Each structure stands twice: as structure tokens, then as C-alpha cells.
Amino acid sequence: MHGVTRFAANPVVRTVQRALQGGPSAGKSKATSCQKERALDLSRKLVELARRRGSDKAAAANIAHALARSFKSEFSTFQAQDVVQLATALQKLRQKNVMLLDAMASHVLRGIVAYPLYALCNIPNCFARLGYLHRQLMDAVASHVSERADKLTPVDIASLVFAYAELAHHPRSNLLEACAEQLQNCYLEVGGPNCAIILNSYSRLSECNPTVFYSLSRSVVHTPPESFEVHHISLIMNAYAKCAVRKSQTMNVLGDFLTERVHELSPQNVSNIVHAFSRLSCYNVQLFQNLVTRVASEDLKAYKLYELGVLCHNLAKLKSGGPTVYNAMFGELATRPPEAWEPKAVAQVLDALRRSTFRHEALLAILFHRFFGNLPKAVHPLTQASWCLIELDALDRAKDLKQELPDDEPEQGFPEARYAMRRVFELLEGLDQAEPFTPTQRCHVQQLIRAYRYRYELDFGLLPQKVKSFCKVQFDVSSSVVSAVAWT
Numbered sequence: 001m002h003g004v005t006r007f008a009a010n011p012v013v014r015t016v017q018r019a020l021q022g023g024p025s026a027g028k029s030k031a032t033s034c035q036k037e038r039a040l041d042l043s044r045k046l047v048e049l050a051r052r053r054g055s056d057k058a059a060a061a062n063i064a065h066a067l068a069r070s071f072k073s074e075f076s077t078f079q080a081q082d083v084v085q086l087a088t089a090l091q092k093l094r095q096k097n098v099m100l101l102d103a104m105a106s107h108v109l110r111g112i113v114a115y116p117l118y119a120l121c122n123i124p125n126c127f128a129r130l131g132y133l134h135r136q137l138m139d140a141v142a143s144h145v146s147e148r149a150d151k152l153t154p155v156d157i158a159s160l161v162f163a164y165a166e167l168a169h170h171p172r173s174n175l176l177e178a179c180a181e182q183l184q185n186c187y188l189e190v191g192g193p194n195c196a197i198i199l200n201s202y203s204r205l206s207e208c209n210p211t212v213f214y215s216l217s218r219s220v221v222h223t224p225p226e227s228f229e230v231h232h233i234s235l236i237m238n239a240y241a242k243c244a245v246r247k248s249q250t251m252n253v254l255g256d257f258l259t260e261r262v263h264e265l266s267p268q269n270v271s272n273i274v275h276a277f278s279r280l281s282c283y284n285v286q287l288f289q290n291l292v293t294r295v296a297s298e299d300l301k302a303y304k305l306y307e308l309g310v311l312c313h314n315l316a317k318l319k320s321g322g323p324t325v326y327n328a329m330f331g332e333l334a335t336r337p338p339e340a341w342e343p344k345a346v347a348q349v350l351d352a353l354r355r356s357t358f359r360h361e362a363l364l365a366i367l368f369h370r371f372f373g374n375l376p377k378a379v380h381p382l383t384q385a386s387w388c389l390i391e392l393d394a395l396d397r398a399k400d401l402k403q404e405l406p407d408d409e410p411e412q413g414f415p416e417a418r419y420a421m422r423r424v425f426e427l428l429e430g431l432d433q434a435e436p437f438t439p440t441q442r443c444h445v446q447q448l449i450r451a452y453r454y455r456y457e458l459d460f461g462l463l464p465q466k467v468k469s470f471c472k473v474q475f476d477v478s479s480s481v482v483s484a485v486a487w488t
Helices: 002-009 013-020 024-051 057-077 078-092 097-111 117-129 135-146 154-166 175-189 191-202 212-220 230-242 248-264 267-279 285-296 305-317 325-333 343-356 363-375 378-392 395-401 415-434 441-457 455-463 466-472 479-487
Strands: none
Touching: 024 057, 024 078, 057 078, 057 175, 078 097, 078 117, 078 325, 097 117, 097 135, 097 285, 117 154, 117 191, 135 154, 135 175, 135 248, 175 212, 175 441, 191 230, 191 395, 212 248, 230 248, 230 267, 230 378, 248 285, 248 343, 285 325, 305 325, 305 343, 305 479, 325 343, 325 363, 325 479, 343 378, 343 466, 363 395, 378 415, 378 441, 395 415, 415 441, 441 455
16 A cells, blocks of 8 residues: 555656546647757757856756757757757857767757758857867768858858867868858958958968968958958968968058057967068068057066067067167066976077077076076977077076086087087987988078087087087988989
8 A cells, every 4th residue: 555655646657647538649749748848948048048148157057967868869859940049059158068069969960951051050160169079060061061162151151160270170071172162252241350260260270272362362452441350350460471371462451450550459469460470571661660669668568478479589580679679578578487488489589689689688598598408309499599599609608507517528618518519419319310300400400500610610529429420410411312313
């Protein structure tokens, strides 16, 4: 009797009993309706939550978790529009629920033919903004959309290519080529923000398609300057620089857009713009006058170390600015803690010191100790930094390193400086043995050896025989070249 009471009190049993009283078909209909209502209700709750400001993230996470468990069992109740709205809500709420995202991707893959193109662009975009790569989905979307690219709008293209760039996933189909062809037909409709997104995405994927840059260069010229935000212009310039697309006229047009808006730029924007002009060997006089004036007068603590390093390096390459701006930049860099310096930043700032001709002894001392205290394990920063130190006549600072000299180090000349360079050459030899130098790397090594031998001929002659042999080998003609000449 007791067991029967517990059985009857079970809420599931009571639901079944009520369903049976209304007939088998009615019970099934009510159960399905309950399931449909529950799934769509959870999805709508997330969509509504995403529309509010200051949404409760804990509540959103709970709803997403509950929906993830029920999504697959209620698969057929969701339409394409529901999945798009749900993806948008998850992205706005920053809810990266992998189980739910996988279920949504499965829904798209099963019904991809029924999905409109805008949905197939928006959903991968939301996944990318959440930092979630579903390879099967991305490849299927690329294959499907590339065959229908002539129907894409500029907004669709911007959404889609951003997703692939953000996830660093290069589509296997010819999607990017198809989008480039479509941009030729609709370049006047692209607008400032989408132009920046598309060019930046192509450059991040190392897809330097001439068609894209040609089409969107025309778009830039025809777009009113006020439709660009300053960071959009920075992105466009950076894309041109990354792909080495030399369009000086377009760069000058963009520079003119920025001339009166320099005060709106973030430190990163300033650094990127100067780097782009330097990389492309372009120059806009009025823009750079305003940039230099701003940098010389503002608080440089807002700049990250690598941003300030890139800025001073590229200003020096362009020979822009005078003592005031370089003293400000070098003075600020000298205040940064030694442990914050990466090998690349050390090499860049040393090259800026070499190019600018404005000495800053405190900064030079910091960089010298940072370089020899932790020699980089990559060829380029190793050769560039050591070569700059030679050109700056800074090797006499090796006395302050307090190195323990080996027994085979002669006392003649400058033993501390010689041993410091010996360490550089020995490290280069090890790097060459691990992975042979490329032709460009070998040129840099040769330049370093020449500079050291020219300025410190006595010390070079006192290097150990093994080190001198390594230096000599760098100038030998490779066997492949000899065999090629012999064959000719």
C-alpha cells in the first residue's frame, strides 16, 4: 500500500494518467507541445537577456547549460532564424557553451541548403567572436557559400571573412576568391567599416588578393571621410602594409582623412599608422607633423612597450621628428622595467637609436645589459641587435657585464667585449647547425661579421680558431651554387 501511494504521487505518472484520459493522440500532442515550449522558451530567454544592459552572466550560463542538454532532443523545433538569433545572443552574452555550439553547428550542417546566406555568414561570425572553431562547419559553409557568392552583400562578405581570419582558419574552397570577384561588382556599397574589416581579414589570412585591394581602393576614394572611424583607417593602412601593397595615392588619401583627427587615435593606432607608412615607404607631411607634435607633448605611459618601440623605430626609419620627440620616447622607454623587454623590442629600439643619431646613454645601458643578459634564440634579433651595438660603439660597456672570462681568452685588446661577441658567434653557430641559415639570414650574419671585423680588427684576430672558422664559412660559396655554375 505504501509503495502504491508513492507510485501514484509521482508527477510523471500523474501526467501520463491525465494524457491517457484524453486519448493516446492527445497525450502525445501535449507532451510534444511541452517539449517545444520548453526549448523555444529557453532560447527566447537568452535572446531577451542579450537585449538588456548589464545582463546577469550567471543566469545566462544556467539557461545556456539547460538549453544545451535539451537542444538535440528538440532539434526539429528550431528554424534557421531561431539558430541565428540564438548564436547572436550567445555572442553578446559571451557564453561559450561548447555542447550547445556543437549542437547548433550540427543543425546548420544537416539543413545547410535551407539556410539563407545571411544566416550562414552570421553564425560563423558569432562562433569566431566566441573564439570557437568548428572545422566541419567552417569548411561546409565555405564550400556552400562559394558557389553562391554572387548573391552576397558587402555586409555578408565582411561577416564571413572576419570569422575565418579571427579563427585563423583558411577555407579549403575558393571562397576568398569568389568573395573578391563579388566585391568588384559591389565596391561602391562597401562603406568604411566593412572595407576595413574585409581588408584586415584578407591580410590576416595572408591572402593578398590584388582584386580585393584594387576594388576596395576605389571604395576608399568614393567613401565620405566622416563614415570612417579612425581605427578603421588604421586597419586599412595596416592591411596594405602587411600585404606590401604599394598604393601611395590611397595611403595619402587616408592620411588626409586623419590629419585633423590625430587626437582621436589610440596609442596602438598611432603605432600602426607610422609602421604602415614606413613599411610602404610613404609619407604624408601634414599628418606626420601632427603625429610628432602629439607624441612629443602627451603622456607616453599610455603606450605599451612594444607600441612605443615600433613607433620610435619607424619614425627613425622615416627620418621624421627632432630631438624633442626622440628624447621624450627614449626617456619613457628608459623607465620601463628590464624584464619587460622582449628580444624583438630590444633590437627595434637599438636600431632606432642608431638611425636617429640622438644618443640616450641610460636607455643604451639598459638595452645592452638586457641583450647580453639574455641572448635571443632567433637569428634576426640576435644579428640586428649585436650589429646595432657595434655601429653605436657600445661594446666597451661589456666591462659592466661582470662576465667570467674563460681561460683561453687572451688579455690583449678588449677581452670583455671580445668575449661578449664570441658568445654571439657561438650561439649563431649552434642555430645554424640546428637549422641552416636562409639566404636572408646568411646576409645578416655576413653583415655582422664584416662590421665587427672592420671596427675591432685586433679583437677579431684574437677570437678562438673555431669561431673564426665559423665566420669564414659564412662567406664560402655553397655547394649547390658551385654545382649549378659547373653544370652551366
